[in-house]
Amino acid sequence: MDLILKDISKAYGEKQVLDHISLTFPQGSRTCVMAPSGRGKTTLLRVILGLTKPDQGIVTGRPAKIAAVFQEDRLCPQLTAVQNVLLVLPDDRQEAAIRQDFARLGLDEAALALPARKLSGGQKRRTALLRAVWAPSDTLLLDEPFTGMDPDTLQRAAALLRQRCAGRPALLATHD
Numbered sequence: 715m716d717l718i719l720k721d722i723s724k725a726y727g728e729k730q731v732l733d734h735i736s737l738t739f740p741q742g743s744r745t746c747v748m749a750p751s752g753r754g755k756t757t758l759l760r761v762i763l764g765l766t767k768p769d770q771g772i773v774t775g776r777p778a779k780i781a782a783v784f785q786e787d788r789l790c791p792q793l794t795a796v797q798n799v800l801l802v803l804p805d806d807r808q809e810a811a812i813r814q815d816f817a818r819l820g821l822d823e824a825a826l827a828l829p830a831r832k833l834s835g836g837q838k839r840r841t842a843l844l845r846a847v848w849a850p851s852d853t854l855l856l857d858e859p860f861t862g863m864d865p866d867t868l869q870r871a872a873a874l875l876r877q878r879c880a881g882r883p884a885l886l887a888t889h890d
Contacts, residue, residue, distance in 0.1 A: 715775040716740050717762065717853075717883075722771035724757050731757050732768065739885060741775075746886045755887035756785060759855050762885070777883075781851035783859040787838040791831035795821060795841040798830055802849040815844055818874055820867055836862040843871060847878045854884040 717739040724732040731754035739745055749755055760766035762773060763780060781802070789798045799812050816826055819840045830838060839862045846854060859875075860868045875884075 717775045717777065718773070719758075719761070720772050720774070722758075722761060722768045722773070724754070724761065724766065724768045732761070735771070739883065742881070742883050744879075744884045744886075746888065748888055748890075751889050755889070756857055759857050759885070759887055762855060777852035779851040780853045780855055781846040781849035782855040783842050783846045783857060785857050785861070787830075787842040789830040789838060789841055789845075792829050794828065795826055795830060795833065795837070795844075798841050799845045799848050802845055804850075808848065812844065812848060815847075815874060815878070816840070819844070819870055834862075836864070836867065839863060840867070840871065843875070847875060852882065854879055854882055856884065856886045858888055859886070860888070860890075 719735060719737045722732050722735040723730070731752075735758070747755055747758065757766060759782070761768050762776065763782060764773075764776065790801065793801070795816060796809060796812055800806050800809065813826065821837055821840060825833065825837055830841060833841065839859065843856075843859050846856070860871060863871060
């Protein structure tokens with residue numbers, strides 16, 4: 715089923731961030747929404763997720779299970795990167811493959827032994843990205859998922875994302 719946003723508007727006080735937006739995301743599509751900062755990309759994703767109620771308009775065809783990368787990493791700070799990813803899985807049978815994905819993204823065993831609160835900003839972003847990629851979901855929403863990554867890491871993360879999300883629809887919001 716297509717995800718359809720019809721006549722969506724949302725304002726925060728006097729600031730109108732979404733103004734009568736109508737979009738259709740065909741089932742299985744991969745879509746990128748690009749706009750400068752402060753133009754409503756995050757609000758659009760939050761409306762799709764059902765976390766923000768629009769002032770007007772409707773969303774139909776919302777997938778049953780959506781995984782998301784938010785602008786904030788939203789990690790459990792006391793857990794390691796691997797433990798943060800394992801939180802979204804029913805068991806730990808995939809731990810070896812998750813560790814391989816972290817290695818592909820440049821996190822070595824020393825980094826993987828640290829609690830998330832001690833990781834760099836870029837390492838936290840990679841952890842948040844892998845958690846969403848590994849989460850069992852119908853659709854993936856990505857809000858500035860590559861923030862804080864150097865160009866080489868960004869390329870590796872994008873390649874891993876394409877590989878791990880094969881067949882799943884994805885919506886990427888970015889200003890870059």
